[in-house]
Amino acid sequence: MSEKALALDFHALACPRCEAGIEARQQVLEQKPLENLWAALLPFVLIGVASLLVERVGKGRS
Amino acid sequence: MKTAHHGAILSSGLLLGAGLGGFVDGIVLHQILQWHNLLSSVHPPVDLVSMKFNMLWDGIFHAFTWTLTVLGLARLWAAGKSADVPWCTRTFVGSLFVGWGLFNALEGTIDHQILGIHHVHPGEGELVWDLGFIASGLVMIGGGWLAIRAGRIELPVERARLRAPRYGE
Numbered sequence: 073m074s075e076k077a078l079a080l081d082f083h084a085l086a087c088p089r090c091e092a093g094i095e096a097r098q099q100v101l102e103q104k105p106l107e108n109l110w111a112a113l114l115p116f117v118l119i120g121v122a123s124l125l126v127e128r129v130g131k132g133r134s
Numbered sequence: 135m136k137t138a139h140h141g142a143i144l145s146s147g148l149l150l151g152a153g154l155g156g157f158v159d160g161i162v163l164h165q166i167l168q169w170h171n172l173l174s175s176v177h178p179p180v181d182l183v184s185m186k187f188n189m190l191w192d193g194i195f196h197a198f199t200w201t202l203t204v205l206g207l208a209r210l211w212a213a214g215k216s217a218d219v220p221w222c223t224r225t226f227v228g229s230l231f232v233g234w235g236l237f238n239a240l241e242g243t244i245d246h247q248i249l250g251i252h253h254v255h256p257g258e259g260e261l262v263w264d265l266g267f268i269a270s271g272l273v274m275i276g277g278g279w280l281a282i283r284a285g286r287i288e289l290p291v292e293r294a295r296l297r298a299p300r301y302g303e
Binding site: 097099109129 | 146152183187
């Protein structure tokens with residue numbers, strides 16, 4: 073594939089208005105993430121809980 | 135006599151440190167250096183669709199770091215309005231480092247080691263990079279803890295600096 077054809081192909085895939093681009097976006101949304109993917113965001117939840125505990129302990133020990 | 139409590143300043147620093155540390159990870163490692171994405175070990179970004187898929191999950195990752203930062207700002211604002219919270223720089227900076235260190239240690243343990251969804255620098259020697267990332271978090275937690283302790287020793291002086299409630303408070 074020539075460089076020009078590759079660039080056109082990439083444009084079609086990336087463009088939010090071209091049909092191929094819309095289809096690519098749909099494929100992204102349809103991809104099933106891992107079942108335990110939300111566990112990847114667990115560090116944020118744990119830090120939120122830790123900050124609540126720190127605030128309570130900090131108040132209690134005043 | 136007023137009593138001082140560090141709780142609010144500690145929790146705000148912890149949240150802000152974790153949020154800003156998350157942004158360093160996302161901006162430097164995901165975007166500038168492009169070493170990894172949130173799911174790059176399970177959905178390698180080898181074509182446009184998988185790149186966009188990783189971009190989507192990097193966005194969700196950034197949304198969570200943004201949320202921590204906003205919560206930290208809200209706590210800091212509340213601490214600033216409370217007359218019984220000592221405005222101690224060492225305590226605040228120490229808690230920022232504890233927050234950032236906690237982020238690295240938890241993210242490094244859960245995402246890199248337990249789930250294996252990405253590695254700091256995939257390829258040869260990735261375990262060394264991963265362990266170094268967790269170690270950097272533990273060092274920051276230790277350093278931050280020492281700064282917080284130093285802030286507590288300073289408390290008698292800081293207590294004198296507790297500001298009087300402003301007009302209307």
